[in-house]
Amino acid sequence: MDFAAGRYGAFRMERQGQDDGSEVYNELHAHGRCVHRYRPGPETFQEDITQKFPQEEQAIRRFLASVQLASLGSVIVLAKQFIPKALWGTILALPGIKHIVRSYIRRTLAEALTDCGVKDPVLRDIFSAEFGDHGMVPEKAPFFLHAGILAHYMPEGGFSPVRGSDSFALALVPTVLDAGGAVxxxxxxxxxxxxxxxxxxxxxxxxxxxxxxxxxxxxxxxxxxxxxxxxxxxxxxxxxxxxxxxxxxxxxxHGGSSHHMYGFFGFDGSAKDLNLPTYNIWSMLPTVAGTSSLSASWQSLFGTSPGTKPTFLTDDAAAAEAQLPCFISFPSAKDSAFEARCPGKSTAVLITESRAEYFGDVGPTGKRGEEYNRVKKRYEELLLKAMYRHFPHLEGKLAYSDIGTPHSNEHYLGRFxxxxxxxxxxxxxxxxxxxxxxxxxxxxxxxxxxxxxxxxxxxxxxxxxxxxxxxxTSLDFWLLFADFAATFGWRSAFDSTYAPTNK
Missing domain, CATH: 3.50.50 (FAD/NAD(P)-binding domain)
Structure with a gap:
């Protein structure tokens, strides 16, 4: 069912991990190995983790129970928009609201893990790995924010739109036009x-x-x-x-702190021929045994102080030894319609973080400057190295490469x-x-x-x-809300398209 445009078949999504029956939507590689494969279904999710850490079963249960309650933080955040500014401070001081703010908004993910008794550093990383979805490391991420990510994927897993991101526009634009609008x-x-x-x-x-x-x-x-x-x-x-x-x-x-680097790569060979997965990979650095790897991995992307570049950008020897933590995904593998559009080809996207200031004095598009091009090339080399570390069979099959920088963001989005x-x-x-x-x-x-x-x-x-x-109080609002609720209720009651099959 297409919720965006109200038409059957206008917008379809496919489950990650459906191709091989695993329903795995993410993998975490840290501590020098693949430490976890994330599968949907609340019971499955909990059992998969508990089997690896039976000694922390009670802590796992406490943490996952807290994740479900943390949605109260989202309610407070959204309710703010309907509370006058002059009353906001008073509302936050109410005992019940104050408890929610302290427990779910002010408390960080790292603090929540500790409070629930989660001790094993690998287990903490498994619960924290998807912090890249919001850009805040566990020591800074509001608990409710990360809990929302976990709770979002846990019931049904990960999905990708058929025909890629274009499908959003293809579904929405006709609706706007039918209503008398223009795009x-x-x-x-x-x-x-x-x-x-x-x-x-x-x-x-x-x-x-x-x-x-x-x-x-x-x-x-x-x-x-x-x-x-x-x-x-x-x-x-x-x-x-x-x-x-x-x-x-x-x-x-420069505004927010998440300045991303993007590696867009194309390969000769279909996703099936190259055995590319539909799940994503969070690739973190190996670390000292007994310590958490996520924050240390991410910190390696930056200089030792604000304004200084990381050594892999300034020293060739350091670059030769460097490994970048990154997110790895294969859009062509996730899209069953891709092969028909681009036969015999595949695509990959790798994402990591940087800072706009690492590129020196940057000129306009097309005239960025030598330092910009040098830094961009270094990131390209390191992202490809990360790709080949996980998928060595892709080496020699690269047909296309393009790198996006924080300055690319500024060009297209108006911000870094x-x-x-x-x-x-x-x-x-x-x-x-x-x-x-x-x-x-x-x-x-x-x-x-x-x-x-x-x-x-x-x-x-x-x-x-x-x-x-x-x-x-508008009738339009409640009519639309009722329509949405009826559609969602129908899907929940009768449509098994999204129900996890693993037990």
């Missing part, structure tokens, strides 16, 4: 147009005129881009400045930080970070900066923004 491509917005304290439309870049809003303007470009690029400085000052969480991020450097604002506790509790932009009627925010990073949270962000635009 523009290659149509960058220069600024939000404000008249007498109200937003009335957007001005297109390149002198292509103003698109007038019928009701309001909704920005999914992120807080940084909206406040620093789409609104002029005078307007931002007039409405009291940007959210506190944006100011805090800017004090750290892939995930937008850092997803720390202060950002989620920031009273000034609002869907309805304070002091500027008719302008609303949506997307990851007002909810969470990831695909599914954007549906939640859209619901919250929709509720703020039309009002929770």
């Amino acid at each position: 523009f491509v290659r149509a960058p917005v220069a600024k939000v147009v404000e008249e007498n304290g109200r937003v009335v439309g957007v001005e297109m870049a390149g002198g292509k005129g103003v698109v007038r809003a019928k009701r309001s303007v909704i920005s999914a470009a992120g807080v940084e881009v909206t406040y620093r690029r789409l609104l002029d400085e005078v307007t931002v000052a007039k409405i009291g400045g940007p959210p506190q969480s944006l100011l805090a991020a800017e004090q750290k450097g 930080a892939s995930y937008g604002l850092d997803q720390d506790a202060d950002r989620f509790l920031d009273p000034t970070l609002r869907v309805a932009v304070p002091g500027l009627e008719g302008l609303y925010l949506t997307g990851q900066d007002i909810a969470l990073a990831g695909v599914f949270p954007q549906f939640i962000a859209a619901w919250v923004t929709f509720a703020k635009v039309v009002g929770v």
